[in-house]
Amino acid sequence: MAFADQIFWVYPWDITDTTAEDRLQAIQELGANAISIPFACHSLRALAPHRLGHKSFSVSAGLGFRPRLGEFPLPGIQPFCQPWATDEGPVPALLPQAEKIGLRVKAWTVVFHSTPLATANPDSVPTNCFGDTFRHALCPSAPKAREYAIRLVRAVSARPIHELELEAIGFYGYEHLSMHDKCGIAFDLFHQFLFSCCFCTHCAKNFAVAGLDTSFLMARFRERLQEFFEGKVPPVQDAKQARQELGQVLGEHVAGLLLHARNDCVLSLLQQARETLPRTIDLTLSSGLSPFEFGALFGADPQETIRSADRLLLVVFEPNKTAFRKRFEAALNCVSDPSRWIAGIRIFPPDTGTEQAVESRLTFLHEKGFQAVQLYHYGLAPLHLLKAAAHTLEKFKGVSRD
Numbered sequence: 001m002a003f004a005d006q007i008f009w010v011y012p013w014d015i016t017d018t019t020a021e022d023r024l025q026a027i028q029e030l031g032a033n034a035i036s037i038p039f040a041c042h043s044l045r046a047l048a049p050h051r052l053g054h055k056s057f058s059v060s061a062g063l064g065f066r067p068r069l070g071e072f073p074l075p076g077i078q079p080f081c082q083p084w085a086t087d088e089g090p091v092p093a094l095l096p097q098a099e100k101i102g103l104r105v106k107a108w109t110v111v112f113h114s115t116p117l118a119t120a121n122p123d124s125v126p127t128n129c130f131g132d133t134f135r136h137a138l139c140p141s142a143p144k145a146r147e148y149a150i151r152l153v154r155a156v157s158a159r160p161i162h163e164l165e166l167e168a169i170g171f172y173g174y175e176h177l178s179m180h181d182k183c184g185i186a187f188d189l190f191h192q193f194l195f196s197c198c199f200c201t202h203c204a205k206n207f208a209v210a211g212l213d214t215s216f217l218m219a220r221f222r223e224r225l226q227e228f229f230e231g232k233v234p235p236v237q238d239a240k241q242a243r244q245e246l247g248q249v250l251g252e253h254v255a256g257l258l259l260h261a262r263n264d265c266v267l268s269l270l271q272q273a274r275e276t277l278p279r280t281i282d283l284t285l286s287s288g289l290s291p292f293e294f295g296a297l298f299g300a301d302p303q304e305t306i307r308s309a310d311r312l313l314l315v316v317f318e319p320n321k322t323a324f325r326k327r328f329e330a331a332l333n334c335v336s337d338p339s340r341w342i343a344g345i346r347i348f349p350p351d352t353g354t355e356q357a358v359e360s361r362l363t364f365l366h367e368k369g370f371q372a373v374q375l376y377h378y379g380l381a382p383l384h385l386l387k388a389a390a391h392t393l394e395k396f397k398g399v400s401r402d
Contacts, residue, residue, distance in 0.1 A: 003370070003393065007034040007375065008035055009374065010378045020091055021100075024101055030387075031389070033102060036108040037107070038090060039063065039108065040111070041062070046379065047380065049380075063079050063082060065085050066086060076144060088160060095161065095162075105160075105163070107161040109165060111152060112168045113172055118135045121138065129222050134196075136172065153166075154276050157281055164283050171266065174192065175196070176295075188236050191225060192294070203262075239292055270298070270305065285305060285313065286312075287302055287305055287314060289302060297315065311341065314343060315374075317346045328364075338369040338370050342374050343373050345361055346377075347381045362393065
């Protein structure tokens with residue numbers, strides 16, 4: 001049988017090079033029954049190979065809709081707005097045109113990943129154990145950032161959408177696909193966590209409430225990281241092993257308190273977002289698989305996260321086939337019901353450079369019982385790989401997973 005949901009990420013310029021009706025029809029003919037389009041995005045530069053006219057687009061982080069009076073009142077964080085934004089969203093009359101041909105509209109909403117917002121609000125950015133600040137994101141423990149997140153959810157849900165897709169509403173860390181990065185260190189899961197863990201004034205207050213000594217935590221993290229930088233300790237990629245290592249670095253009791261304090265910070269914000277969102281709008285959360293993860297993926301235990309979300313979107317951009325499969329198998333070990341997951345995959349190089357590679361990955365997910373896939377990305381993928389995905393999705397109709 002076919003996937004219940006076949007979703008394509010799209011950008012506004014993927015649709016507006018011709019009539020929106022024609023582009024949406026083309027997406028629907030690839031097998032899509034939903035699109036995910038940015039109502040708030042991070043900065044990016046995109047190459048649109050099969051778009052008519054201009055092919056390259058560079059945008060700063062901002063909203064894909066124009067805020068209404070009172071949605072982001074002063075003295076709170078003031079969002080930036082994209083030039084294409086309309087009152088209702090990134091494309092005029094998007095929802096009625098999409099509904100006309102059977103497409104649902106997901107509001108892809110990047111919350112804390114924003115260099116402009118972080119630069120304008122330096123009192124609300126992540127700060128690591130060395131005192132380094134990460135100016136590409138807001139920290140979820142900062143009151144201003146939390147207030148902004150809820151206002152953003154409320155504003156997006158007031159637009160005509162079927163579903164809200166939240167990305168980067170947890171802690172962001174050091175890793176950032178931007179700038180001309182100069183880094184001779186290959187971070188693993190555990191040491192990325194140590195280097196990225198936030199100790200800003202707001203997190204320090206949370207730690208104090210939890211009975212933690214922030215100075216002790218920072219000192220122990222610095223000591224272990226220095227050993228890692230000098231090649232004296234091995235990398236740790238497994239989440240269970242990372243938890244054991246954290247217990248050895250801090251002591252079991254302190255390690256438990258630290259993770260609980262961080263989890264409580266992001267899970268309480270997620271629950272507040274769910275309560276803000278009308279029940280008529282489904283909530284998808286871009287999720288990781290452990291509290292040691294950062295960035296676009298929500299870093300908490302999926303079994304706790306799923307209590308506040310309708311579905312979890314696991315995005316696996318991974319060229320190595322074995323690592324790709326292990327990641328999705330691990331997801332089912334965390335939350336065994338495949339209907340609660342959306343499998344997000346990249347259908348262009350370096351992950352899938354051939355039609356056969358696209359088919360192989362989609363077939364694996366189908367055989368594992370995943371009922372929803374989200375394909376990255378309609379506007380970025382070469383046309384022949386889009387057609388390969390469409391051909392594979394069509395093959396699953398009438399095919400049993402048993």
